[in-house]
Amino acid sequence: MAEEYDVCVIGTGAGGGVMIDQLTAAGFRVVALERGGRVGPIDFDDDELRNVIRDEVFSPHQLETYRFDASSPSQTGRFSHLAHCVGGTITHWAAWSWRFKPDDFEVLSKEGPVAGANLADWPIGYDELEPFYTQAERDFGVAGDNTKNPFGAPQETPLPNPPHPVRVSARKFSQGAKKLGYHPFAVPKAINSQPYGGRPRCMYGGACRSYGCPIHAKATTLSVSLPRAERTGKLDLRIDAMVFELPVDDAGRVTGARYLDAAGSAHEVRARHTIVSAGSIGTPQLLLMSKSGAFPDGLANGSGQVGRNLTFHHHPSVIGVFDEDLRGYTGFESHAAFDDLHASDPKRGFIRGGVIGELNTFTHQPIAYAAVLANDHTFGSSWGAGLKDRIRAFPRTLTLTVIAEEMPMEENGVDLDPDVKDRFGLPVPRVTKRHHDNDLAMFAWYEDKLVEVAEAAGAESIALGRNPDVHITKTQAQKGNAHNHGTARMGTDPSKSVLDKWCRSHEVPNLWVVDGSFMPTSSGYNPTLTILANAYRVADHFVREAKKGSL
Amino acid sequence: MSDENRREEQGDGLSRRAFLQRGGIYGAGVLVALNLPRPKAAAAAAQSTEPVVLSRVEWANLEAATARIIPTDHQPGAREANCVNFIDKALANEDSVAVPLYKGGLAALVGVAQARHGQGFSALDAAQQDAILADLEKGAAAEWAIAEQLPSPLFFETLRAHTIVGFLADPAYGGNADFAGWRVAGYPGPRHRRGGYTPDQVEGKAPIVPIWEQ
Numbered sequence: 001m002a003e004e005y006d007v008c009v010i011g012t013g014a015g016g017g018v019m020i021d022q023l024t025a026a027g028f029r030v031v032a033l034e035r036g037g038r039v040g041p042i043d044f045d046d047d048e049l050r051n052v053i054r055d056e057v058f059s060p061h062q063l064e065t066y067r068f069d070a071s072s073p074s075q076t077g078r079f080s081h082l083a084h085c086v087g088g089t090i091t092h093w094a095a096w097s098w099r100f101k102p103d104d105f106e107v108l109s110k111e112g113p114v115a116g117a118n119l120a121d122w123p124i125g126y127d128e129l130e131p132f133y134t135q136a137e138r139d140f141g142v143a144g145d146n147t148k149n150p151f152g153a154p155q156e157t158p159l160p161n162p163p164h165p166v167r168v169s170a171r172k173f174s175q176g177a178k179k180l181g182y183h184p185f186a187v188p189k190a191i192n193s194q195p196y197g198g199r200p201r202c203m204y205g206g207a208c209r210s211y212g213c214p215i216h217a218k219a220t221t222l223s224v225s226l227p228r229a230e231r232t233g234k235l236d237l238r239i240d241a242m243v244f245e246l247p248v249d250d251a252g253r254v255t256g257a258r259y260l261d262a263a264g265s266a267h268e269v270r271a272r273h274t275i276v277s278a279g280s281i282g283t284p285q286l287l288l289m290s291k292s293g294a295f296p297d298g299l300a301n302g303s304g305q306v307g308r309n310l311t312f313h314h315h316p317s318v319i320g321v322f323d324e325d326l327r328g329y330t331g332f333e334s335h336a337a338f339d340d341l342h343a344s345d346p347k348r349g350f351i352r353g354g355v356i357g358e359l360n361t362f363t364h365q366p367i368a369y370a371a372v373l374a375n376d377h378t379f380g381s382s383w384g385a386g387l388k389d390r391i392r393a394f395p396r397t398l399t400l401t402v403i404a405e406e407m408p409m410e411e412n413g414v415d416l417d418p419d420v421k422d423r424f425g426l427p428v429p430r431v432t433k434r435h436h437d438n439d440l441a442m443f444a445w446y447e448d449k450l451v452e453v454a455e456a457a458g459a460e461s462i463a464l465g466r467n468p469d470v471h472i473t474k475t476q477a478q479k480g481n482a483h484n485h486g487t488a489r490m491g492t493d494p495s496k497s498v499l500d501k502w503c504r505s506h507e508v509p510n511l512w513v514v515d516g517s518f519m520p521t522s523s524g525y526n527p528t529l530t531i532l533a534n535a536y537r538v539a540d541h542f543v544r545e546a547k548k549g550s551l
Numbered sequence: 552m553s554d555e556n557r558r559e560e561q562g563d564g565l566s567r568r569a570f571l572q573r574g575g576i577y578g579a580g581v582l583v584a585l586n587l588p589r590p591k592a593a594a595a596a597a598q599s600t601e602p603v604v605l606s607r608v609e610w611a612n613l614e615a616a617t618a619r620i621i622p623t624d625h626q627p628g629a630r631e632a633n634c635v636n637f638i639d640k641a642l643a644n645e646d647s648v649a650v651p652l653y654k655g656g657l658a659a660l661v662g663v664a665q666a667r668h669g670q671g672f673s674a675l676d677a678a679q680q681d682a683i684l685a686d687l688e689k690g691a692a693a694e695w696a697i698a699e700q701l702p703s704p705l706f707f708e709t710l711r712a713h714t715i716v717g718f719l720a721d722p723a724y725g726g727n728a729d730f731a732g733w734r735v736a737g738y739p740g741p742r743h744r745r746g747g748y749t750p751d752q753v754e755g756k757a758p759i760v761p762i763w764e765q
Contacts, residue, residue, distance in 0.1 A: 044743065045741070045743050045744060046741040046742065046743035046744075047721050047741065048719075048720065048721075048741075049716065049720040049721060049724060053716060053720075054645065164750075164753075165750035165751075165753045165754045166753075166754055167753050167754065168753075168754065168755040171754075171755075202747075203742075203746060203747025203748070204747045204748045204749070204750065204752070204753050205741075205742040205743045205747035205748065206741075206742060206747075206748070207741065207742075207743060211743070214743045214744070325737065325755075327752070327753065327755055327759070329738055329739065330747075330748040330752055330753045330759075331748070331753045366719040366732070366733065366736045366738045367715065367716055367719045367720060369736075370715045370718070370719055370736070371712060371715050371716070382711070383619070383620045383621075383684070383688075383711055384619060384620070384622055384681065385622060385624070387620065387621060387715075388621055388622060388624065388626075388628065388735065391621070391718075391719075391732075391735055391736050392626075392735060392736065392737065394736040394737055394738060395736070395737035395738065396737075
């Protein structure tokens with residue numbers, strides 16, 4: 001009989017990578033199954049066409065379908081901004097590293113029920129996650145100054161690295177924010193501002209989000225967690241391993257995983273515990289593919305909540321055009337933010353909110369910039385002299401955005417597409433996603449605020465923000481995102497949630513989920529530090545319980 | 552993926568609204584939206600600036616059209632950047648799915664020019680060319696003979712997107728000749744393999760020299 005591992009981890013991104021690291025460090029034998037291949041610094045150039053426009057570096061085989069709602073036709077394509085590779089999507093993250101605020105853990109209690117939304121409290125509070133935020137910040141070398149955001153989560157331990165240089169665009173943004181009475185600060189970033197953890201200081205090359213870091217100055221599971229795990233000798237990492245089923249035994253326990261290799265041949269591994277971290281799209285896909293007599297609707301899906309309550313973040317964005325080169329093509333994605341407008345205020349006509357930041361998503365990428373702005377008719381024609389003038393404005397532009405919290409809706413989610421199959425013949429994930437009215441009201445309100453900030457900063461003209469073509473409307477949802485959460489939410493009630501407070505299935509005692517799908521609500525901050533911290537928390541619990549013999 | 556899905560994806564990926572809607576503008580790898588297939592054009596482009604897929608006549612008409620998308624003024628435009636070469640090499644490689652679109656579209660474009668002015672598109676003056684392209688963008692050219700098979704706005708959007716990409720992609724792909732696009736954009740070039748920027752450059756305290764002057 002094949003070797004039985006202590007633990008099988010599916011996925012090597014933010015959640016899975018931390019589990020692999022922490023469990024191998026504790027002496028467990030871990031087999032890790034990664035659907036993608038190995039990429040590394042040698043592959044990480046900053047060719048915009050290769051990396052972004054054609055997206056051929058990180059997930060060449062990714063395929064999904066999308067539909068607006070259950071009665072809409074589906075479209076086939078690649079909508080989610082994912083990376084199917086060793087290290088997962090955190091490999092090309094922008095490294096914004098927030099702690100969620102205490103109220104982000106109890107949205108239902110704080111706000112009360114909202115019609116059409118499926119709000120829920122988290123089964124844990126900020127205090128329970130706090131020590132693990134500290135651990136994640138330390139391991140991932142977060143740079144910044146947490147004393148400078150009066151609206152952020154309470155935090156006693158200083159960040160391990162000092163803030164980065166202030167890009168010209170960030171200075172401009174902060175001047176505008178201050179003029180309006182706000183409190184801008186350096187975005188906490190898991191990017192080295194000095195040599196740290198055996199990794200060098202950032203080289204400020206401009207291309208950060210959507211790109212791998214060629215020098216590992218950006219902390220990722222690829223640069224931090226997996227090398228450590230590989231040094232223990234306890235890790236069996238298998239690449240190009242597309243898991244298609246989690247088999248269960250007669251007692252209703254998962255026995256490991258079945259996967260297809262690159263050639264499409266099936267293999268099986270056996271493990272005492274299985275930890276799924278395939279992302280909020282891939283995890284429900286896998287659980288729903290794992291049907292059995294005991295779990296006819298998919299593994300761990302007695303509640304019917306697997307694949308439901310998918311949230312992204314929506315991102316109202318505005319581009320201000322200034323009279324000087326703002327050097328957006330240097331540094332990394334975002335150097336400055338302010339949080340004054342984040343707190344929930346029902347008087348605005350919506351609840352919840354988000355953090356506001358400047359970013360270089362367009363201003364380090366001339367193709368993306370020109371192609372998107374060519375569609376903005378604020379300046380007139382989308383071709384000819386108007387387009388050329390827009391291209392010339394490239395270095396003088398500043399983008400402002402919001403990481404805006406969305407309402408979870410039960411009907412938004414991921415299931416198996418009944419028609420479209422991947423290259424192995426497996427059903428691809430079908431994403432169904434539309435916006436709640438609260439999202440739309442929030443979008444419009446923040447867009448106006450971003451215009452105010454851009455104008456206070458001295459913008460001569462505004463693009464995107466006043467263009468109805470780019471507004472999200474009631475009949476049009478944002479397709480795909482880099483921030484995916486909620487499709488296997490945790491909770492105390494097994495009839496309304498998939499996981500318990502330890503991210504362990506209510507129904508299957510040796511099945512755990514540690515990617516962003518555990519989040520009942522998404523907050524108005526980038527989610528990754530919270531996914532990392534939660535994985536440290538779950539790993540800590542796992543090791544303790546295992547030592548007690550309780551697993 | 553069925554052929555039907557593939558067609559739908561291609562058509563959808565090249566339309567303007569879908570382009571915006573698919574990704575949103577921040578979260579979703581916005582330009583994954585173009586959904587163009589995989590790459591070998593850099594190598595092909597490096598080998599030759601002679602037409603590979605396009606005929607000489609197609610090349611001339613396409614070059615003239617790109618030159619109206621990004622015109623030449625006191626700075627170089629799509630013609631000087633050799634965007635037509637970028638498109639030709641892309642069609643020979645990763646964008647081969649669009650070959651019928653270009654072959655059919657360019658023939659129809661010439662058909663409109665012939666019907667209106669008795670000459671090929673590349674022989675017209677700029678105002679005549681602009682008037683035709685504006686009608687193609689709107690789907691308003693009655694002389695466009697293949698509206699059933701290929702709506703003119705789809706051809707126009709593809710042409711426009713490809714011209715922009717050819718103008719601003721790395722010169723290794725065959726366009727952006729002599730860094731023309733990056734000069735116009737004020738973009739000093741990619742730095743991952745050139746050591747990045749110093750903190751002083753990030754903060755605006757030190758000058759930045761473009762890669763073509765280094």
